[in-house]
Amino acid sequence: MNDIRPAGVTSRFEIRIEEKTHVSADGTALVAIRDFVLDVKPGSMTVLMGPSGCGKTTLLRVVAGLDDRFAGTVGIPSEARIGLMFQEPRLLPWRTVRQNIELVVAPGFSAEDLERLAHSVGIADMLPRYPQELSLGLARRVALARAFATKPDLLLLDEPFVSLDERTADRLRRLLLEVWQARPTTAILVTHNAREAILLADQLVLLAPRPTHVVAVETITVPQAQRDPKTIDAIHADFLCRYPANFSAN
Amino acid sequence: MTVIDARNDSVQGTRTLSGPLVSALSVAGFLLLWFIAAELAQSRLLPGPGAVLNYIYQETVHGDLVTELGITLWRVAASFVVAMFLGSVIGLAMGQMPGLNRVLDPWLIVLLNLPALVIIILAYVWFGLNEAAAIGAVALNKIPNAVVTLREGARALDPGLDEMARAYRLSPLSKLRNVTLPQLQPYFAAASRSGLSLIWKIVLVVELLGRPNGVGFELHLNFQLFNVTAILGYTLAFVAVMLAIEYLLVQPIERHSTRWRNKPV
Numbered sequence: 001m002n003d004i005r006p007a008g009v010t011s012r013f014e015i016r017i018e019e020k021t022h023v024s025a026d027g028t029a030l031v032a033i034r035d036f037v038l039d040v041k042p043g044s045m046t047v048l049m050g051p052s053g054c055g056k057t058t059l060l061r062v063v064a065g066l067d068d069r070f071a072g073t074v075g076i077p078s079e080a081r082i083g084l085m086f087q088e089p090r091l092l093p094w095r096t097v098r099q100n101i102e103l104v105v106a107p108g109f110s111a112e113d114l115e116r117l118a119h120s121v122g123i124a125d126m127l128p129r130y131p132q133e134l135s136l137g138l139a140r141r142v143a144l145a146r147a148f149a150t151k152p153d154l155l156l157l158d159e160p161f162v163s164l165d166e167r168t169a170d171r172l173r174r175l176l177l178e179v180w181q182a183r184p185t186t187a188i189l190v191t192h193n194a195r196e197a198i199l200l201a202d203q204l205v206l207l208a209p210r211p212t213h214v215v216a217v218e219t220i221t222v223p224q225a226q227r228d229p230k231t232i233d234a235i236h237a238d239f240l241c242r243y244p245a246n247f248s249a250n
Numbered sequence: 251m252t253v254i255d256a257r258n259d260s261v262q263g264t265r266t267l268s269g270p271l272v273s274a275l276s277v278a279g280f281l282l283l284w285f286i287a288a289e290l291a292q293s294r295l296l297p298g299p300g301a302v303l304n305y306i307y308q309e310t311v312h313g314d315l316v317t318e319l320g321i322t323l324w325r326v327a328a329s330f331v332v333a334m335f336l337g338s339v340i341g342l343a344m345g346q347m348p349g350l351n352r353v354l355d356p357w358l359i360v361l362l363n364l365p366a367l368v369i370i371i372l373a374y375v376w377f378g379l380n381e382a383a384a385i386g387a388v389a390l391n392k393i394p395n396a397v398v399t400l401r402e403g404a405r406a407l408d409p410g411l412d413e414m415a416r417a418y419r420l421s422p423l424s425k426l427r428n429v430t431l432p433q434l435q436p437y438f439a440a441a442s443r444s445g446l447s448l449i450w451k452i453v454l455v456v457e458l459l460g461r462p463n464g465v466g467f468e469l470h471l472n473f474q475l476f477n478v479t480a481i482l483g484y485t486l487a488f489v490a491v492m493l494a495i496e497y498l499l500v501q502p503i504e505r506h507s508t509r510w511r512n513k514p515v
Contacts, residue, residue, distance in 0.1 A: 084417040094432040104418040130510045
């Protein structure tokens with residue numbers, strides 16, 4: 001799956017958002033993000049964890065280049081390929097699963113590559129189907145495959161496992177790790193789920209409520225593959241002592 | 251991991267079979283009613299289906315019926331294409347640009363409610379009794395209709411899919427083809443359907459008022475001769491063409507473009 005990318009694209013990404021203001025429908029301005037600074041290391045999984053409604057989605061939209069009304073700089077080259085997994089699958093209902101993926105594939109991504117990717121996320125049989133025939137869990141797998149099919153320089157995941165039952169969510173988290181480890185990619189995932197954050201993160205960024213800024217950055221050194229429930233519990237207990245405000249809510 | 255089964259082939263088969271069958275029975279019922287009414291009336295002013303069908307046959311073989319129908323059909327097609335194109339472009343623009351919408355909205359309301367006859371007369375007075383004026387007048391009657399429908403379509407576009415297209419850097423053409431147009435498909439279908447029926451009606455008036463041929467002209471001629479058989483003959487031939495277009499063109503296209511839906515429309 002390796003390919004040659006222009007130099008610099010996969011180097012570290014620097015995100016500096018001085019201020020991002022939301023103007024609501026009735027005209028009141030609300031500061032969503034203030035003095036947010038983060039360095040994302042290449043090939044790492046950075047997890048942003050914060051309470052619901054703290055502006056995580058806003059942050060991700062800014063990083064993805066979907067919202068440029070903010071003060072600051074997002075050091076992501078415009079030629080960088082982005083894979084984005086939204087909270088909802090956001091597949092095109094009038095295109096088959098295969099067509100949905102083909103629409104965004106990276107140049108040189110062959111039909112065999114697509115089959116292999118579909119197989120690895122467990123949707124090989126679903127390729128000729130339309131998204132409305134799929135369950136939410138399956139549609140999420142398709143969205144995951146689509147995000148990887150772009151061979152992204154930066155993979156953004158916005159609470160990708162929200163509103164799934166815990167077993168399905170857990171299976172998908174392990175699946176994400178498998179696919180991600182097979183295709184090393186710089187990734188940023190946002191979540192409000194502490195155990196999910198601890199399972200996935202190389203670098204765990206704790207966020208404060210509105211206006212969002214970074215409270216602390218923790219590096220988890222245990223390889224993801226070795227994080228069984230016991231290890232996660234231990235790390236969680238440790239964090240709970242040191243950041244009660246961030247972990248007690250969960 | 252539940253997957254809803256694709257529709258059963260045999261169920262689909264019965265559906266496509268029984269649809270035309272029911273329609274044919276319904277048409278046969280109408281012919282029967284007509285026949286009985288004509289038998290009871292025994293009047294020159296209400297010829298039976300036999301006489302009218304005979305007229306159609308005679309006019310098709312020895313007369314101008316096919317040519318006249320062809321001319322009318324051409325006018326329908328031309329004004330439909332012009333009206334759908336302009337109406338869609340203006341409607342989409344108005345749906346996405348609130349400023350433009352405010353500017354054009356009063357025009358739209360006037361055009362929507364202006365009687366077709368006014369537009370037709372003015373078109374003939376100002377541009378002469380020619381083909382372009384005729385087609386333009388018909389199109390102008392239909393355009394506001396398409397604008398209103400497509401404007402709603404543009405307003406209903408899913409911002410989530412738009413974000414997806416932007417995040418994945420789809421080219422403008424690819425976004426139009428894969429994201430925007432499929433969302434507008436139901437609105438195109440609605441505008442085409444209501445537009446086609448409107449155009450069928452107005453084209454005949456335009457022909458009656460200022461063209462030397464076409465079904466409308468023939469109807470006018472036979473009205474002056476009080477030839478009800480000819481009037482019904484032309485009407486029936488016209489209806490047959492209309493139904494053929496509906497069942498052989500419009501509905502198959504709709505079925506094809508909505509095949510991704512779970513339930514048949």
